[in-house]
Amino acid sequence: MGKKPVIMVTNDDGISAPGLRTLIDIVKPLGRVLVIAPDKPQSGTAHSITINVPLRIHTIRKEADYEEYSCNGTPVDCVKLGHKILLKGKPDLLVSGINHGSNASISIIYSGTMAAVIESAVDGIPSVGFSLSDYSSKADFSACRSFLPKIINGVLNQGLPDGVCLNVNIPAVKEKDIRGIKICRQARASWVEDFDERKDPNGHDYYWLKGIFVKIDNGEDTDEWAIENNYISILPVQFDFTAYQWIDHFKKWTFNENT
Numbered sequence: 493m494g495k496k497p498v499i500m501v502t503n504d505d506g507i508s509a510p511g512l513r514t515l516i517d518i519v520k521p522l523g524r525v526l527v528i529a530p531d532k533p534q535s536g537t538a539h540s541i542t543i544n545v546p547l548r549i550h551t552i553r554k555e556a557d558y559e560e561y562s563c564n565g566t567p568v569d570c571v572k573l574g575h576k577i578l579l580k581g582k583p584d585l586l587v588s589g590i591n592h593g594s595n596a597s598i599s600i601i602y603s604g605t606m607a608a609v610i611e612s613a614v615d616g617i618p619s620v621g622f623s624l625s626d627y628s629s630k631a632d633f634s635a636c637r638s639f640l641p642k643i644i645n646g647v648l649n650q651g652l653p654d655g656v657c658l659n660v661n662i663p664a665v666k667e668k669d670i671r672g673i674k675i676c677r678q679a680r681a682s683w684v685e686d687f688d689e690r691k692d693p694n695g696h697d698y699y700w701l702k703g704i705f706v707k708i709d710n711g712e713d714t715d716e717w718a719i720e721n722n723y724i725s726i727l728p729v730q731f732d733f734t735a736y737q738w739i740d741h742f743k744k745w746t747f748n749e750n751t
Contacts, residue, residue: 509533530566531563659725670722688700
């Protein structure tokens with residue numbers, strides 16, 4: 493295996509997802525590759541882990557410089573099993589995706605794709621999540637093949653700061669229409685949600701989540717703006733949630749029964 497970097501690959505759309513297969517094709521020439529992904533779709537699982545059922549790893553392929561496995565757990569489970577059980581050590585890089593659908597703005601907190609990235613970064617592994625702004629199972633990933641190797645090689649060659657990972661979102665346009673890459677901040681936005689209330693054939697109530705995405709700011713330095721204007725957005729993400737700018741404010745509070 494020599495000095496080839498070890499690259500771990502996972503996702504949340506499942507082992508058979510076209511986005512994952514594209515990402516595997518992209519990273520294979522770049523190093524020794526270990527794939528471990530959920531055996532079924534796990535979108536929206538965020539940072540969940542499996543604690544009530546046994547985790548199982550299924551071997552799909554093993555050959556020189558390439559191994560592929562599926563797991564019955566979540567994307568975060570896959571990360572943990574990948575470097576603690578399969579590699580018995582840390583890879584040089586973790587990449588997650590390519591997700592079918594955007595993970596920009598507030599979607600990052602629901603995303604299994606980015607949860608895998610954050611989990612890996614917590615363990616000190618340089619980590620990047622990739623998402624294409626197209627939810628179709630037949631999405632066109634051709635532009636990703638041109639741009640993603642540049643980003644991946646950039647991380648392999650230059651590393652990432654401690655406690656920081658990357659959230660990369662690609663607009664769903666042809667390669668010729670992508671205007672470049674922008675380093676962005678997270679757009680302020682939210683999902684305004686509701687539920688369809690329905691009845692099953694036995695007359696019992698059940699509920700189906702629905703909602704619309706509402707953007708709150710229109711800044712031209714955000715990930716949402718970049719994607720809407722045909723740029724690839726790169727958002728540096730930290731997993732330290734501390735609101736440092738408010739610490740001094742809360743130190744002035746007094747806490748007693750009359751407060």
